[in-house]
Amino acid sequence: MTEPIFLQGICKDYLWGGNRLREEYGKQSDADKIAESWELACHKDGSSILKSGPDAGKTLREYLDAHGPAFLGTNCAGCTTVPVLIKLIDAKQDLSIQVHPDDAYAMRTEGEPGKTEMWYIVDAAPGAALYYGLNRTVTKEEFAQRIEAQTLPEILNRVEVKPGELYFIPSGTLHAIGAGILLAEIQQNSNTTYRVYDYGRRGADGKLRPLHIEKALDVTNLSPVPPTTQYPAVQVPGGSVRKLESCRYFASDVVTVSEEVRFTAEPDSFHHLLVLEGEGTLETPSGSAPLKKGDSVLLPAGLGQYSVRGSGCRYVLTYAAQPLSEQQ
Structure with missing residues (x-):
């Protein structure tokens, strides 16, 4: 294949999302809100759809199965899927405080790679902020106690953000996108997330959304992460x-x-x-x-x-x- 492939993203209607991706970026969905659009995705939870070429209408997964991975390049010769997942995310409300495992833990427990990611801030309301690791080193015992007491935000590194900033988030880093932020996320091809704190919110079924405390205790880096370099x-x-x-x-x-x-x-x-x-x-x-x-x-x-x-x-x-x- 020597032609560009235009892709249609897969939209997700998580409860914290807004509608900027529909209104400003032309994303289409029958759902009331569009929290995320998976723009480059070849995952069991969502695969982009080809909009151009002789394979238009097929998913990226179907395209890869039919043609093989050569279009990904020699650096991806060992891959059986597209190794990155790229999203647009519109946070109208705060996302849960969460953490992702590294490759070894994720492959052992979830059967897929871990998740290192980065966020490029496209737009942010005045005062919008995210959580990016811890503000000091803590013990595993204190971490567990603060989760139980619901005081976890007190030890998190809260950062007000501006458009154009980058945040690199290695696996094991506690993090959360705050309300009023629109960003592009580049990540490993994984959908494994361990939710640690969710503000007591309930899902569409009326039940509290599940937390993953034991796994989070296993994988979280309990020391602050260094600031991301902002290259000119x-x-x-x-x-x-x-x-x-x-x-x-x-x-x-x-x-x-x-x-x-x-x-x-x-x-x-x-x-x-x-x-x-x-x-x-x-x-x-x-x-x-x-x-x-x-x-x-x-x-x-x-x-x-x-x-x-x-x-x-x-x-x-x-x-x-x-x-x-x-x-x-």
């Missing part, structure tokens, strides 16, 4: 590139187009573009296609040189920067 934008011909973070699982940059920027999808990795702002035109060896806010495009590894032109277009570019497998 670097000017390139036709725009700028700002590194977000590069780890063993994924690498992402924010690309801002002022005229036309050029990149190359080498044989080592796919490129994924998630358009956050503006409009543009994608030029590839197979032709041109319009880009608009909310578009999700997968460029197969080995596609070659491509460009995006259009003043004011901004997108997140994600790729596999080093060899990996979904079980790393």
